Amino acid sequence: MKDKILKELYEHQENHISGEYLRKKLNVSRTAVWKQIQSLKEEGYVIETMSRKGYRLLEQRDEILPGGVKFNLNTREIGKEIKYFDTIDSTNTYSKTIALEVPHGTIVMSDEQVGGRGRLGRNWSSPKGEGIWMSLILKPGIPPNEGMKVSHIAAAAVCKGIREITGLEALVKWPNDIVINGKKVCGILTEVAGELNEIHYLIVGIGINVNNIDFPTELEEKASSLLIEGKKKYDRKELIVKIISIFEKFYDSFIKEGSLEEVLRLCRQYSALIGREVVIIKGGSQEAAKVLGMTDEGFLEVELSDGRIEHIFSGEVSV
Ligand code: BT5
Structure with missing residues (x-):
């Protein structure tokens, strides 16, 4: 029921909606509506309550609370289930603990990671409120050696998504980085669990520096953010929705038709390495x-x- 109320609030963000309207629409008591509204507030949604007018969802432009992503996504499977955290050690690490129980396409995202991971045990800096730190849990039923291709799908989707939203010249630095003006703005960490002939699940961790103003000294030379490159703030929700939508299109044509054509075309066209x-x-x-x-x-x-x-x-x- 909470999800349905949230959906109504998102769809009527311009106006207040009354408790009575929600009660009738969902066929529940007014107290039940009120309880769910309280619970949404506890989760971090800012809901204005006005007597006689009802409820209205106030959302700051840059929030990434799951509703804002979920109800703007038109995907078939990916992002239908979103687990959101204010803070977490690592969305990839957490995803591994739930992967077998959740549906294919579940996304785990967090406003901050305190133990964000790169490859080979390296760290991934993931400050609060500044970036996109998310993991996609996928169950593709392909052999483990094909997992790498899903990583390329993610790289192509992030690169295209960033280009479409920001107009910045994002390039794919094989195998798993996205760079702008030679500096890394995104890293992808794909982890596979399975047997020799079939993957049980695959976790694609995507970290994008969106509105970071600065970086720890050791990263200053090599890292950048969309804000630094584009000289403006970007809406993280909008980026997530765009990237996930592109990702699902590429992923579907890979799984259903075995085609990586568009992904390879993008990775080649926007390669930071070819010819160098x-x-x-x-x-x-x-x-x-x-x-x-x-x-x-x-x-x-x-x-x-x-x-x-x-x-x-x-x-x-x-x-
Ligand atoms: C990566 O590793 O680039 C993969 C990063 C994946 C991060 C996502 S966030 C969501 C999910 N949950 C996780 O815990 N991880 C994934 P690698 O190619 O090994 O690069 C790591 C190196 O990049 C570090 O050793 C630093 O030099 C540098 N680095 C660390 N944080 C960075 C940042 N925010 N931006 C750019 N470079 C960074």
Whole structure:
């Protein structure tokens, strides 16, 4: 019932709606309506209550409370269920604990992460109210070695979404970063649980620096945010809705038709690496190479200094 009340409030944000209207619409008592409104307020929704007029949802532009995302999404499955936190250690870590019980497409998001993770045990800085810190829980029924492709789908969706909303020239830095003017604005952490031949679930963690004004000293040189690059604040809800919608389209055509065509086209067109001289970091060693392209499998195709051509599956590349 709470969800239905929330939906009504979102749909009538311009006006107040009366307790009587809600009571009739949902066929419950006025006390029940009142109780649910109190409970929504406790969750952080700002609801104005005026005698004789009723209730109205007041939402600051930059809130990311789940209703604002959920009721603006037109997706089929992804984001139908949203778990929202003010603060959490890591949305990826939490997602793992609930993945088997929740439906495919559930999104976990938090206004802040205090233990945000990157790859290989690295940290991901996730200050409160400034970015998008979310994880998608997916159950695609594909072999684990295909998981990497879902990561490329996420990268393409984030890149396209950022471009459409902000007009900024976001590029995909293979395999999992989005950069603007050479600085990282987004990182993606895809984690897979399953057996040799089938994935049980896959968690795609997406961290986007949206309205960060500054960064810890150690990140200053390499990190940026949409606000810093675009010189204005962006609405995180709007970005989430756009990115999730694009993601579901790409994901569906991959799962249903096995097609990654549009994703690969975007990753190639907006590649931060193709055509450039880079350094490939493998374990402790480093090797200079020129990036030739991206294969249909999503590998990076490089030419090493001795002329050998290699396809890189995962790893670190610096420019
Ligand atoms: C990544 O790892 O880029 C993956 C980041 C994924 C974050 C999301 S947020 C939601 C979900 N929940 C999580 O706990 N994680 C996911 P990697 O390629 O290993 O990059 C990590 C490196 O990026 C760090 O070692 C820093 O140098 C740098 N870094 C840390 N925080 C950053 C930030 N906010 N912006 C840009 N760079 C950052």
